[in-house]
Each structure stands twice: as structure tokens, then as C-alpha cells.
Amino acid sequence: MTFDPCPVTPVAELVFGKWTTQVLWTLAHHGRTRFTELQRLVPAITPKVLAQRLRQMERDGLVGRTYHAEMPPRVEYEMTPLARTLLPVFHTLVDWSDTHLGEVERARERYDAAL
């Protein structure tokens, strides 16, 4: 008996890949944001990787992209309503962190000390 593929895995792959939560978090607080500014707001992300993540999130329906045919061009990204439904989920995770992350830290110290 193998408890059918763990149902947490799909959503974990969707939103908890590297950079994904940071980009969503930034869009949640900053609203519509241009590519370059996003690059400034998410520390240390390179343009290649940022573009990759944005494409994926666009495909998954989590971010919307608006292209303004001006010169120079202007592109803006924003959360979709679908992505906004994730915000309470994030809140739950942050709550858990506030309550229990310290215990994780202590467990690590104990483990490393017992070495």
C-alpha cells in the first residue's frame, strides 16, 4: 500500500521551486512591475533565470505579462487572480515559520553538537 502519490507534491513543484516564491512575494507587495525593476527587487537573480521563471509562471497562469510597444519597450508583470489565491497559503506557511522555525534551529544545534 503506497498512499497514492503524495498530493502535496504537485503544488510544491508549482510554487516552491527556486526563486518562484520570491518573485510572487515581490509581485504581491509591489504590484505591476517591469522586468528590470523585478531584477533589482529580487536580489542576485540573473536576467536569464528571471526570464525562465517568468515564462514558467506565465504558462502556469500565475503571472500576467503586458507588452507596451513603445520605444524603448516596456513590459509589466503582475499576479493573476489565480496567484492571489495562493496568498492565504503563504500566510499559513509564514505562521508556521513564526511558531516553529525556532524549534528547527534548536534541533539542528542539538544534532550538530551531538556529533
Next chain:
Amino acid sequence: MTFDPCPVTPVAELVFGKWTTQVLWTLAHHGRTRFTELQRLVPAITPKVLAQRLRQMERDGLVGRTYHAEMPPRVEYEMTPLARTLLPVFHTLVDWSDTHLGEVERARERYDAAL
């Protein structure tokens, strides 16, 4: 302004790494479990990787390990109380999946079709 390191990231790294949720999910449903059985219950995981994940989760205080000095040896793993506090969080994620994962699927199809 860079919205201070996204607070979701630490807990994401803690529990949403590869295999981690599947192992926790299995322990949650199966209770105390031996190494070999865990290997059977989590499809396709190799002993090396399973041992790695278990060590990490032990260090993080998420799983307890009990060694029985018999012949042959017997080792059992189980969720800690700390890990059990994650179950409501998992529940939240599964709820979100039930409600919204279909919409993600449809977004992907639309995106791929628009190619």
C-alpha cells in the same frame, strides 16, 4: 525596497525539497516504519537518497530514529510532534490543489496551444 527576504523561502527549503513531502506523508499515514519498508512505500527512491533525506529530516527535528540492537538490526522512523504540526499546513496545500490545480492545467493548455 526589497521586501526583506521572502519569509516563505526558509520553510519551503525545509519541507518542499525533493522526496521530503513524500516521506513525511508516508510516515504520517503509516506510522512507525522501518527503512526497507519506507523504501518500498516511497516509489523509486534509492537507499542512498532515502538515507540522505532521513538524516536531514532527523537533523531538522522532523523525524525520530529508533535503533534496536538485534540481529538482524531493526531501525524505525517516525514523525516527531514538530513534524505533526506541519499536517494542517499540508492540508491547506491539498485544499488549494483541489480547488485550483485544474485551473493551472487549463492555463498550461491555453499557453501551449497559443504557441
Next chain:
DNA sequence: CCGTATCCCTTAGGATACTG
């Protein structure tokens, strides 16, 4: 039975430079 030791290999990610 419960792992560790080795080796291989893919792949995500980083650095950098360049274009429409």
C-alpha cells in the same frame, strides 16, 4: 537489515556578452 561507497550523469543555475 540498514545502510555507506563509488561512479556516472543530467540539469538547473550562474556569468557574460550581445541584439531587436
Next chain:
DNA sequence: CAGTATCCTAAGGGATACGG
């Protein structure tokens, strides 16, 4: 400005075999 193109690396994972 908003990205691609190119190249590189390293870190983690898989397969397999072996040891206490």
C-alpha cells in the same frame, strides 16, 4: 529596455555494489 545566446560548473540524484 527586455530579454536571448553561449558557455560553464557544480550539486544533487540515480545505479550499483559492497560492508557491519
